[in-house]
Amino acid sequence: MAHRKVYLAVGRTNTRIYRFDPIDGDTRVVDNVPAYEAGYTAMGAQYRGDDKEPLLYAVSGDRLITIDVAAGTLRDDVVVGLPDGRKWYDGDTGADGKTLFIVGGPDEPSYSIDVVARRAVPGNRPGTGRWDDFAHHPKDGSLFSVEGDNGDLLVIDPARAPMKTVRKERVFQPAEASSSAGSRKSYSATFFDADGQFYAVDSAGNVNHLDLTGETVPEHAERIGGAKIPIGDLEVMNGAGRITPLPVPPSYDEIVVTKAFRSAWDSYDPQGKVYSFRLTLKAVSKDGGEAKDVRKFRISFDLPTAAGTKVEASGVDVIYQDGKAYVDAKTDQLLPAGQERPIDVQVTVPGDPHTLPHEYPLAGLKATRLS
DSSP states (O other), X not given: OOBSOEEEEEOSSSBEEEEEXXXXXXXXXXXXXXXXXXXXXXXXXXXXXXXXXXXXXXXXXXXXXXXXXXXXXXXXXXXXXXXXXXXXXXXXXXXXXXEEEEOOSTTSOOEEEETTTTEEXXXXXXXXXXXXXXXEOTTXXXXXXXXXXXXXXXXXXXXXXXXXXXXXXXXXXXXXXXXSTTOOOSEEEEEEBTTSEEEEEETTOOEEEEEOSSSSOOSSOEEOSSSOXXXXXXXXXXXXXXXXXXXXXXXXXXXXXXXXXXXXXXEETTEEEEEEEEEEEXXXXXXXXXXXXXXXXXXXXXXXXXXXXXXXXXXXXXXEEXXXXXXXXXXXOOBOTTOEEEEEEEEEEESOTTTSOSSOOOTTOEEEEOO
């Protein structure tokens, strides 16, 4: 099972759950899930249905952390047989989501945790290196990880001692550390899509992609976009989940976009409201302020994925997925560095016109440079 977004554990202490959108790099803290002061890693996800958020599991010392994203609850329980006082790194759940497999130090046993009984059974030692997360390939169940120091692609076999073997050397760029104290130069969050496309996020928030759908491993992974995901000075500690295949190529090279609400009126087919906005793109990087030409762009914002939902603008293609709209320029539309361009957009939102807001908020509004 897979969803359109995955989850990241961010922050060495007071760890928070962030929801990460691999299409546009949108990374938001899940506000209703509280911080965990001691911090946790070694995450896995247990899916409960296509229309439900998964349960997330993580480990901190000898405690199993259970995170219910939908309910906004976070609880911890002592795990029988799991030693306290150790640091844990890699984690992933099995196919049924009932076993969380974790590893820590290179010369310490791995553990399989029954997340229902909260009991741990020791296993083989992982072996040396700086690899901080692994993920199961959707086709054959193999565990893949990335060595942070040199970018080697690793295969992890729990039945071997040590468990790691190098599948291919220097496929990824060496990992970067975040600016937070004690940050590791590691690939701390890895995940697959349902077809076998592999993604790896390092501690600083650089996202990388590698096509593992076939038997041949490409020479080099692709680093997505021209920017890190927006987590400030915090550190990506771990990740969990599997995504559906991306309907469009990803881009995280964010540029400046502003909105001006113009008007709204009731619609009758479908019943709802039509909102008119003027969105203004500026060919300037949002964070760094660098001016650079934009030839193609993507605008994205929150919008219910429901019958009758519609975005209209000239010269664009629009898709709706998982509560978001992605508006891509159809052709090259040169916007010279530092200059602005208005785009008039109409957004149709189905519902009762009397309960819909006077101005639709366009939450999560962002724009990225595609080329």
